[in-house]
Amino acid sequence: MALLELDAVSKTFSQRRSGRAVQAVAGVSLTVGKGETLGLVGESGCGKSTLARLALKLVDVTGGRIRFDGTDVTDYGSRRMLPIRRRLQAVFQDPLASLNARMTIAEIMREPFDTHGVRLDSGLEARIRELLSFVGLENIDIQKLPGQFSGGQLQRVAIARALALEPEIIVADEPTSALDPSIQAQIVNLMLQIQRKRGISYLIISHDLDVIGHVADRIAVMYLGTIIEQGAAAEIMERPLHPYTQALLSAAPTLAARRQIGWKRIMLTGDPPNPANVPSGCRFHPRCHLARDICRTDVPPLRAMPDSSRMVACHLAPDVTGQAGADVGRARRGLAPAN
Amino acid sequence: MILSVRDFSIGFQREGESLVAVDGVSFDVEEGETFVIIGESGSGKSLTGMSVAGLQPPTAFVSGSIRFKDREMLRRPDAELRKMRGPEIGLIYQDPLSSLNPVWPVGDQIAETLTAHGLADRAEARKRAIEMLERVRIPDPHRVAAAYPHEISGGMRQRAMIAMALAAGPSLLIADEPTTALDVTIKAQMLELLAELKREMALTIVLITHDMGVVAEVADRILVLYAGRIAEIGPADAIMLQPSHPYTAALMTSAMISQTPAKQDLNAIVGGAPGLGSFPAGCRFHPRCPRAQHDCLSVEPPRRKFGTVELACHYPIEAAMPLEIARG
Numbered sequence: 001m002a003l004l005e006l007d008a009v010s011k012t013f014s015q016r017r018s019g020r021a022v023q024a025v026a027g028v029s030l031t032v033g034k035g036e037t038l039g040l041v042g043e044s045g046c047g048k049s050t051l052a053r054l055a056l057k058l059v060d061v062t063g064g065r066i067r068f069d070g071t072d073v074t075d076y077g078s079r080r081m082l083p084i085r086r087r088l089q090a091v092f093q094d095p096l097a098s099l100n101a102r103m104t105i106a107e108i109m110r111e112p113f114d115t116h117g118v119r120l121d122s123g124l125e126a127r128i129r130e131l132l133s134f135v136g137l138e139n140i141d142i143q144k145l146p147g148q149f150s151g152g153q154l155q156r157v158a159i160a161r162a163l164a165l166e167p168e169i170i171v172a173d174e175p176t177s178a179l180d181p182s183i184q185a186q187i188v189n190l191m192l193q194i195q196r197k198r199g200i201s202y203l204i205i206s207h208d209l210d211v212i213g214h215v216a217d218r219i220a221v222m223y224l225g226t227i228i229e230q231g232a233a234a235e236i237m238e239r240p241l242h243p244y245t246q247a248l249l250s251a252a253p254t255l256a257a258r259r260q261i262g263w264k265r266i267m268l269t270g271d272p273p274n275p276a277n278v279p280s281g282c283r284f285h286p287r288c289h290l291a292r293d294i295c296r297t298d299v300p301p302l303r304a305m306p307d308s309s310r311m312v313a314c315h316l317a318p319d320v321t322g323q324a325g326a327d328v329g330r331a332r333r334g335l336a337p338a339n
Numbered sequence: 340m341i342l343s344v345r346d347f348s349i350g351f352q353r354e355g356e357s358l359v360a361v362d363g364v365s366f367d368v369e370e371g372e373t374f375v376i377i378g379e380s381g382s383g384k385s386l387t388g389m390s391v392a393g394l395q396p397p398t399a400f401v402s403g404s405i406r407f408k409d410r411e412m413l414r415r416p417d418a419e420l421r422k423m424r425g426p427e428i429g430l431i432y433q434d435p436l437s438s439l440n441p442v443w444p445v446g447d448q449i450a451e452t453l454t455a456h457g458l459a460d461r462a463e464a465r466k467r468a469i470e471m472l473e474r475v476r477i478p479d480p481h482r483v484a485a486a487y488p489h490e491i492s493g494g495m496r497q498r499a500m501i502a503m504a505l506a507a508g509p510s511l512l513i514a515d516e517p518t519t520a521l522d523v524t525i526k527a528q529m530l531e532l533l534a535e536l537k538r539e540m541a542l543t544i545v546l547i548t549h550d551m552g553v554v555a556e557v558a559d560r561i562l563v564l565y566a567g568r569i570a571e572i573g574p575a576d577a578i579m580l581q582p583s584h585p586y587t588a589a590l591m592t593s594a595m596i597s598q599t600p601a602k603q604d605l606n607a608i609v610g611g612a613p614g615l616g617s618f619p620a621g622c623r624f625h626p627r628c629p630r631a632q633h634d635c636l637s638v639e640p641p642r643r644k645f646g647t648v649e650l651a652c653h654y655p656i657e658a659a660m661p662l663e664i665a666r667g
Contacts, residue, residue, distance in 0.1 A: 043522035150611045151380075180379040181549055185593035185607035192602060207522060210596040214605070234601060251527035252552050267531065268524045271492045332597050 001070050002031035003169055003201050004055060004088070009064030011050050015276065022276045024050040026225035027064065030203075032169060037195065037202040039216030039233065041209055041248065043272050047225040048205045052173045055203060056090050057081055069168075086116055089162035093174035095154035099146045105132075105157055106142040112164040131160040135190060152183035159190065169201040176211055188215060209248055213237040221245045224273045224283040227302060231310035238329040241305065241317040243288050244268075250328045266328065282315065290316055341511060341543050342368035342391060347403035347413075349386050349395055351615070358616045361386050362567045363403070370510075373537065373544045373557050375575070377590070378564035379612045380549075387564065388513055388547040392428050393420035407511065425452050429504035433516040435496040438503065439488040445499045446472070446484025452506045471502040474539075476532060494525050501532070505540060512537075515547045530556055551594035555579060563587050566613050566623040573648025583645050583655040586624045622653065630654045 011025040024047040032038045042048040053059045057066065057073065065074045068084050076084070092098040099108055109128040113120070120127050132140065135156040146154055155175065162170050175191070176184040188211060194200055206212050212219055212233075219236045221229040221244065229242040240246045243266070250265040268287045273279070279286050285295040294315050302313040314321060327337040344366050350359035361383035368374045378384035389395060391405055393412050405412040407428070412420070424430065432438055440448055449471055450464035459467060465484075472480035475498040483491055483499065491499065497517075504512060514533070518526040530553065537544055548554060554561065558575035563584065571584040582588040592606040599605055610627045613619060619626055625635040632654060640651045 043524060150614075152611050180612065181551060181590060182379060182593055182608040183611060185596075185605040186609075188596075189604045189607050192604060209523070214596045214599065214601055237597075247524055251523040265527060267527060269528075271494045272522055272525065 002067075003034050003036075003069055004030075004032040004203065005065075005067040006030045006051070006055060007065040007067065009051075009054055009061045009066060011047075011054055011059065012062045020276065023225055023278070024275055025054065028222070028225070028227055029064075030220055030227070030230075032201050032203050034168070035195070035199045035201055036218070037204060037216045039212035039219045040203065040205045040222060041207065041212050041219060042222035043207055043248075045224075045272055045275060046222045047275065048222050049173055051222070052090075052171050052203070052205050056088065056171050057084075082116065086165045087168045089165070089167040089170050091155070091158050091162050091170055091172040091175050094178050095151060095158045096146055098158060099154060099161075101146050104143050104145060105140065105149075108146070108157065109142070109161055109164065112161060116165060118165065127164075131164055132157070134163070134194075135160040136186075150183075151179050152186060155179060155183075155187055156190065159187075159194070163194065163198075166198075167200065169203065171203045171205075173205045174207070175204065177206065177208065184211070191215060209237075209252055221248070224278060225275055226283065226313065227311075228284065228313045229311065230302070231305075231308065235308060235310060237332070239322070239325040240328055241310065241312045241321050241325050242284075242314045243290055243316075243321060243324075244284050246321070246325055246328045247287075249332060266324070282313075290320060292316075340367050341370045341408060342545070343404075343406045344387075344391070345404040345406075347387065347390065347401070347405055349383070349390060349399050349401045351396075351399055353616070356616070357400070360399075360567050360615050361564075364564070364567075364569055365403075366562055366569070366572055368511075368543060368545060369560075370543055371541065372559040373546060374560050374562070375546045375548065375554050375558040376562045376564060377548065377551075377554060381566065381612050381614050382564040383567040384547045384549075384564050385515055388515055388545055391511075391545060392424055392430055392513055393417075394430075422456065425507040425509065426456050426458065427509050427511065429507075429509035429512045431500055431504045431512065431514045431517050433519050435493075435500035436488060438500050439496065441488055444485055444487060445491065449484075449499070449503045449506050452503055456507055458507055468502075468506065471506045472499065474505075475499070475502045475536070477502075493521075494528065497521065497525070497529060498532070501529075501536070505536065505542075508540070510541070511543045511545065513545045513547075516549075517546070518553055519548070519550060526553070533557070551579075551591065563590070566618045567615075568623060569642060569649075569651055570624065571648055571650040571652075573650075577647045583648055583657075584650045584652045585628050585630045585654075585656065588656055589627075589629075622651070630656075 006028060008027045008029050009025060010027050012021050012023045014021050028051060040048050054061055065072055073084055110124060113124060137156050176187050204215060216233040219233045220227050223244050229245045240249050247266045247268045270287045281297045282295045282300050285291040300313045300315045302311045304311055305318050347364045348359055349361045350357055364387060376384045376388055393415060395401060401413050446468045449468035453459040453464040453467060454461060469480045469484055472483055477483050477498050483495060488496055518529050561575050561578040562572045563570040565586050571578060571587045578587055579591055582591050589608040608627050621637045622635045622640050625631040635653055640653045642649055642651045645655055
């Protein structure tokens with residue numbers, strides 16, 4: 001049974017000025033298994049952060065169901081969510097913004113224990129020290145304020161705090177995006193180590209396909225409120241089948257790609273889409289170089305590809321898109337296109 | 340050579356103490372190349388890049404020399420620097436809203452860069468503003484010219500900022516983290532556009548970034564700054580694919596996520612970059628360096644030639660060692 005299950009969830013916001021409804025998430029179904037990492041990838045405005053907030057029950061869905069460990073928690077209020085929250089924690093992009101700047105590190109670390117009325121025989125201070133040293137912050141002064149630490153250190157504090165009550169899953173929204181490159185690698189390693197030691201599950205949301213491709217077991221790609229491709233991480237990184245996933249993967253050049261002479265990316269034209277103005281048919285068709293008539297009129301369903309666990313929402317996959325996908329995957333690894 | 344920086348230092352007074360942020364940096368930029376300055380927060384990369392355009396913070400003290408086309412830029416009067424920014428040096432930033440005026444139509448702002456420098460009268464400037472918007476591949480330049488910055492999309496604003504930076508025909512473009520806040524597909528469009536404009540307008544580009552993907556794509560030569568000093572400088576291929584300085588090697592391997600088997604630990608550098616005022620003695624990278632020996636703690640490594648690059652390291656990684664092995 002899945003630990004976290006989103007079943008056809010939607011979220012519609014009404015715009016304050018115009019009163020128009022904007023559907024940020026449009027019928028997304030996802031599961032995160034025990035000990036599994038699901039990576040959710042997409043660009044700004046695709047609805048991925050809204051989806052994270054729905055999964056955390058920080059905002060309510062306008063449609064669909066959310067189940068945690070088999071229990072339907074869709075209609076749970078904050079009191080009934082409290083025992084679930086111990087098991088479901090969050091880490092956000094900017095630790096300086098997500099940690100209270102006026103509280104000392106000790107107070108920040110104590111808060112989850114107080115909120116959930118957890119008393120420890122061994123003493124709170126010892127437990128806080130243990131958690132901080134688990135995330136690589138052995139000798140910090142816990143009476144200091146967040147402003148006195150670096151971004152990398154604060155993200156470790158945020159992770160230590162999320163781990164305080166031994167959750168079963170952490171939802172992490174862009175956990176490495178605000179950090180310097182050498183610090184990003186440290187945080188990626190820390191998250192992997194935590195999973196190896198504790199068997200924790202992750203729902204990791206990022207625009208960074210490199211990070212997602214590295215940490216995730218499965219990947220879901222989001223575009224304009226819907227999932228357009230989903231499957232095993234290795235399969236998607238090696239042979240993306242949706243033209244949007246292909247463009248995303250080829251847009252971010254790798255060092256390996258630099259070695260390959262004649263490497264050429266798939267270029268998307270136009271601006272990122274606007275959820276207030278959803279195109280007809282396939283939502284991606286105005287930016288798709290393969291688009292044909294059916295794409296402008298018919299919504300492609302998310303359907304299983306032959307011989308794999310992959311789901312793709314594209315009329316032309318895999319027959320028309322397969323070769324380009326294989327070439328994108330090869331280019332990332334520094335290999336020339338296959339002939 | 341279009342730009343020559345010699346023994347450039349910049350620092351600040353804080354509580355009676357002189358804190359040096361960039362310490363004795365020298366490099367040349369050749370005409371027509373894309374020269375990339377890489378560094379993390381606190382490395383001094385933006386201070387260095389902005390000083391080239393005479394945009395160092397007013398409270399900073401500077402020494403050394405920055406010569407642009409044989410004219411000294413440091414200690415040059417503000418009025419003269421202003422005359423050069425636009426016609427000779429263009430600037431683009433991470434956030435286009437920091438260079439676009441929110442209460443002025445985009446086209447007028449581009450035209451202003453021409454009229455302010457006496458390069459065109461108003462009617463001519465307007466016409467050239469439209470041409471400039473076309474040049475940065477804006478599909479409906481008349482509409483965008485009449486729009487206020489908040490009325491156009493982020494991608495269009497980025498293009499409008501580039502149009503404004505290039506309208507007066509500079510030969511040098513300084514780009515400070517121009518793609519950092521952008522989505523990958525838009526970032527790809529911007530990089531392509533900059534490459535095309537560089538060819539069409541015979542630009543030299545100085546790009547300041549910490550995004551290794553961007554570096555991989557555009558760099559001809561690379562300068563790696565660490566804690567205000569040069570770690571390594573040389574041709575992009577050598578620096579990216581066969582880095583000799585342990586810091587560069589660590590940066591590149593930590594950026595090589597796609598080549599590390601999934602779910603395995605990345606080759607991360609320990610610790611964080613030191614802040615201003617707490618730079619270590621000897622080699623400033625030594626507390627984080629896996630190759631550090633006793634002398635690295637006290638003796639500052641001099642800059643020297645090493646294969647096709649120059650670096651400041653007592654124990655560089657031997658050349659001809661491919662990156663995969665160097666990771667070990």
